[in-house]
Amino acid sequence: MQQVLDNLKELPPSTGAKDIDLIFLRGIMESPIVRSLAKAHERLEDVKLEAVQSNNVELVSEILSDMSSLTTHDESAAELCKILKEPHFQSLLEAHDKVASKSYEAPPTSTNSTSMASSSLMPADTVRMISIQKKAGEPLGVTFRVEDGDLVIARVMHGSMIDRQGMLHAGDVIREVNGREVGKDPMALQHMLRDCNGSITLKILPSYRDTPPPAQVSAPLIHSKPNQVYLKPHFNYNPDTDNLIPCKEAGLAFSKGDILHIVNKEDPNWWQACNINGGRTGLIPSQFLEEKRKAFVRRDLDGSGILCGTLTGKKKKKKMMYLTAKNAEFDRHELQIYEEVAKMPPFQRKTLVLIGAQGVGRRSLKNRLIVLNPLQYGTTVPFTSRHPRDDEKDGQSYCFVSREEMEMDIKASRYLEHGEYDGNLYGTKIDSIHEVVRTGRTCILDINPQALKVLKTSEFMPFVVFIAAPELDTLRDMHKAVVDAGITTKLLTETDLKKTVDESARIKRAYNHYFDLTIVNDNLDKAFEKLQEAVEQLTTQPQWVPVNWVY
16 A cells, blocks of 8 residues: 555656646555555454474484584584473474464363352442542543442543543442442532542442443444544534533534544543543534434524525525435535544645625625636526627627527536526536536536535535624725625615525524534635635645535
């Protein structure tokens, strides 16, 4: 594998390999999962060692006989003979020959072997005394629960002091701490242990149950081994405000977009995780628990609202093409809790998707990027069934096709989105996105957020940026400035401006889990700088992408 990786860096252009394909191949081969699989394959393929011969004792005797005439006048031959006659060396040769010929002898049976075997299995009521050294305030890394009237260790936190020492295990019953009975309150025991300093003596009843198998988890976590699962949460979490967590001190706080390494999923409700940026291992709610919890929260009624400036009335009908064949996994859950991700080396995304309310500045930002660097960025030309006007050329502002052809392509799911206005069809064709990508450029799209369901796949590899509307007062001042400067002649009413702010908030609530970046456009120049910097970082820094883009 290392030879292949080294050759990838020096692959001549004559091979015709695409840079993006080489990046993905290198990313897969450098993945810890693939390297572990390769090591396992090599170990399984190791050739079993076999003895060359099983008569080495006879062979050495013949050698000694042949060398007997040389020992009198050759010091080296005399020394070699002395070594070969050593009892330890002779015993080594005999042991080798017996193993090679498989001449094994069964060990002598003992009359009390049965009793010894049974005594090695300690009964469940055997009391053990364990001594631990800790500092005051230092967490032990265990949580407790009440089981049959006893305080039992519910879990041992991965990487904690107790986990490293290996003296306590899940299921052990805690009887006393420093000679004091612990009672039946898990929180009181936690506080007692936390405040202890120096040597702590625990009286426990060990659990000899087998380690439980890992709990089954939902489909988003099927691509990786349990110790190689990385998740990006789509919500903020603070264990201090969670009334369900068994121990608030053991909880791990995180923010939306953090990358969490899942190290233990044995508990179906509480997983153990750590942030890849460092810090201790802590408890986080599992996918199952968080889905169940959020199912009781009243869903937003934003579906009835207007998104992306769609006009009300009978003249315009907006339809979204939803490619179910490419989004079966996406639709598995309505609630977006965690997304499994994998680390990739820097690469250029195929599409840059700008999402936002009407009038928030998406088109201005798109045009600026394309004008600044036309060799790196491009965009699609929309298709329409209306007839071209006298000053219009096919392929510039629009691609003109017949209504019959467009309806046929719509039925064949060849459009990312389409709509009807004044009796004419308009739409963005999927092939036009691929045409821009094939030229080596990133295709910039400013589309309706519903289309994200189609785009969030390895086929398009989007970087999704939400252009959020600023506060109403700021938006009012910005609009007044562009009108006074003569940049636009379109006057927006207070109702229009408020509608933009409200629409922006609704889009954020409904599609927040798709966004890789949010930029508040309270200043067009600053917003453009942030957008440009974020896109350039994609080609210079490693990225965490959905795991199904990689495997």
